[in-house]
Amino acid sequence: MFIISKLAIALISPLGASIFGGLLGVVLALWGRLRLAISLGVLALLWLWFWSLPAASNWVRGYLENQHPPMAIQDVPQAEAIVVLGGGVSPAGHGDLYPNLESGADRVWHAARLFHASKAPLVLLIGGSDPSHSAASEAEAMGQFMRDLGVPGQALVLENRSRNTSQNAEYSAEILAGHGISRILLVTSAYHMPRARRLFEAQGLEVVPVATDHEVLSRPLWRNLLPDTRALDGSSRAIKEIVGRLAGR
Structure with a gap:
């Protein structure tokens, strides 16, 4: 059960979902569904790019962090x-x-x-x-x-x-x-x-x-629009928390 939950978490993460979408696109291309394969591949890349942006990552993490701001x-x-x-x-x-x-x-x-x-x-x-x-x-x-x-x-x-x-x-x-x-x-x-x-x-x-451990920091606007591996990691952890709450309900 522990291994299954870890695999599920990996799959719902932006990186895991994008890799799965890319692999599915390859399978569709081999089956001759080239147009659908290209569409799925582009969608997977856009999904990965979006959640790699600090702006997107800060937005989803901020949704969670703002519920419990720092307390002296x-x-x-x-x-x-x-x-x-x-x-x-x-x-x-x-x-x-x-x-x-x-x-x-x-x-x-x-x-x-x-x-x-x-x-x-x-x-x-x-x-x-x-x-x-x-x-x-x-x-x-x-x-x-x-x-x-x-x-x-x-x-x-x-x-x-x-x-x-x-x-x-x-x-x-x-x-x-x-x-x-x-x-x-x-x-x-x-x-x-x-x-x-x-x-x-x-x-x-x-x-x-x-x-x-509040992570969302203010930064220049141009830095929020450049893909970043730390932003991708933060997006993945926040999405895991949101999905976990929904699953618990």
Whole structure:
């Protein structure tokens, strides 16, 4: 099921959809449907070009991020626990010494800020991994980063089984219930927060969303009209979130 979901995500991404459209165009051309094949090929290229534009990427990411704008630490209310979703730290592989910080590592850094500001006494770190590729879970990798940021080990609780956001919410709710916790500060990237919040609230938790890792930045107009690989990546992640919300409904 996990592999199927990953394949589905790859297919709905702009890059995956464009490659699939191009391959389908090749098949149609081999079958003699040349006009239809050319039309499909052009459509696939236009689809890829559009979502590679920073203007398009900022538009779709902004739709998600604007639902949860940045919040100053002093404005964040108190809660019983800080819950940090995985996606910002890659655990060390077999034979590696240290985890690798990814673009979403702001999640862990912001959680450390909240803890040091005494917003909650407990930090729940969430994320499993594939043991065939990783020497530890993502939660353990985040724990190492958190300790480097000065958060004591006794304040950390790890959930290291989940592999997607639905499992994040389900397994975390079990752990939090065992600690008698129902009110949490949920920390994840801004584009991911709308779907994550809904899933955690569906588990009966009182969620205070504390979004971080806001990606949409103002830039000169001419740069918004030039294709960019980072824009394509951002578009893909945002589309995944939107499709995930629709599928959940």
